Amino acid sequence: MDIRKIDDTISVSPQISVEDVAEAARLGFKTLVANRPDHEEPGQPAMADIAAAAKEHGLEWVYMPVASGNITDADVDAFAPMIRDAEKPVLAFCRSGTRCTVLWALSSARSGQSREIVDKARNAGYDIAGLAPRMAQQAQKSG
Template sequence: METKKLDDTLCIRPQVLPEQLAEAARLGFRSVINNRPDGEEPGQPTSDQVAAAAHAAGLEYRHIPVIPGQITDDAIDAFQRGIAEMPKPIVGFCRTGTRAAMLWALSNAREIGADNAIECAAGAGCDISGIRARLEQRGG
């Protein structure tokens, strides 16, 4: 299961399938954050299916759904709490990994700055430059 590291706490990737979660646990991940709303595309596993597989693999699971282009402050706060509270390392996912990267960047903007957040996300294959103003607003 290929992931891209954002920091020592979080790696991101596109959609995680339930059958991949045992491998995630074998790779050392201890938690999963799902940023996809249920029903985003046909054939996508539901949050309940992913949660059941995560728990069966011994992983903690949180569902923090975000509609593309509509990241709310509540979602950022929930993501930040998840990162703080969940066992590490964590794998976060959405359809492509970009929403997870955006939530990570927005959660950490005060500490790492907008430029560093954008650069780290780019290194993980995600272009989050479109949220630069919001990153700067959050203290980066």
């Protein structure tokens, strides 16, 4: 499992396995968020199996699938309150971790500083500098 910490509240990861859920719980994560649609590619673990493992290990489970390369404002509108209210720390995953990072960045832009958000993502291995215009747009939705 390739966990990349963004800050004390959220880490992201590429696709996890059912077996990885126990390790996530052992590491202290409280909420597991799947931003990847079921059946996105052949051989991908079934989300129902990961959800069952999350429940077995005492993790909150959130299934919030988002199409790769097509994160909408509605996706950000759903992610923002979920991440705000989720029991922390959160581990969010998708195919590569990028979708989760973009969702976090766009929702964080509503109340945070874009430069700090870009730096946190970069420190986790994700270059989101190109999101600056969308982050500025999201900042207008603060509150």
